[in-house]
Amino acid sequence: MKEIVLAGGCFWGVEEYFSRIDGVIETKVGYANGNTENPTYEEVCTNTTGHAEACHVKYDETVLPLEELLNRFWRIIDPTLLNRQGPDIGSQYRTGIYYMEEEDLPTIMKTFEEQKKKYDKPIVTEVEPLKVFYEAEEYHQKYLKKNPNGYCHIDLNA
Template sequence: MKEIVLAGGCFWGVEAYMERIDGVVETKVGYANGHVENPSYEEVCSSQTGHAEVCYIKFDETKISLEILLNGFWKIIDPTVENRQGPDIGSQYRTGIYYGHEEDLDTIIKSKEMQQKKYDANIVTEIEPLKAFYDAEEYHQKYLKKNPGGYCHINLEI
């Protein structure tokens, strides 16, 4: 199994989209790469902790490659906008790819380079090692499953 952590604005939609992909075996939402330990949602929303809202993804590499998974990710974000996705504005809504294994970096960079060809503006999606991940509160986990019709700016069609 492999793991990757993706930031694409509001984490509810990113999780709902990713968990629909064949080969994804686990998802959970949380906060990554900030400077406060175990932050709350309210703290993250203050833009004072440095965290991004993220979706942790565990996937079976025999069923889906990191490259294909990232192709799905690029479809649901606007990688040229900084600190905003859809109507959600703030540094916690930035886009990012946070990796735990250095060997994934080449695939991530190549994926970004392929996507850049589609845009006139520069891609601003962060690509960084995962420094810290904290689970979001339980009410955020699988939010759109628990709340069908809940807010989501992402087109959830695979």
């Protein structure tokens, strides 16, 4: 199994979207690459922790190659928006690809370069090694499964 952490705005929709893809084994939402240890949702919303709302994705690369997974990710974000996705604004809603294995970087950068051709504006999606990931509170986990009519800014069928 392989793992990657993806930030695409509000983590509820990102998690639900990836949970529906064949080859994804497990998803969990949390806070990535910030400075505050074990932040709460309320702290992350203050824009002072440096964390992005993110989804940790565990997947079977024999079923879902990384390039395909990333191409699916690029479909649900606007990579030209800084600290915003949909109506959500703040640094916690920035987009990012946070990798755990250096060997994934060439594939990540290949998809990044392909995205640059699709937009007139610069791509601002972060590509960084995962520094930290703190699991979000239980009520955020599988939020849209528990609340099927809950808020979601992305097209879950993209």
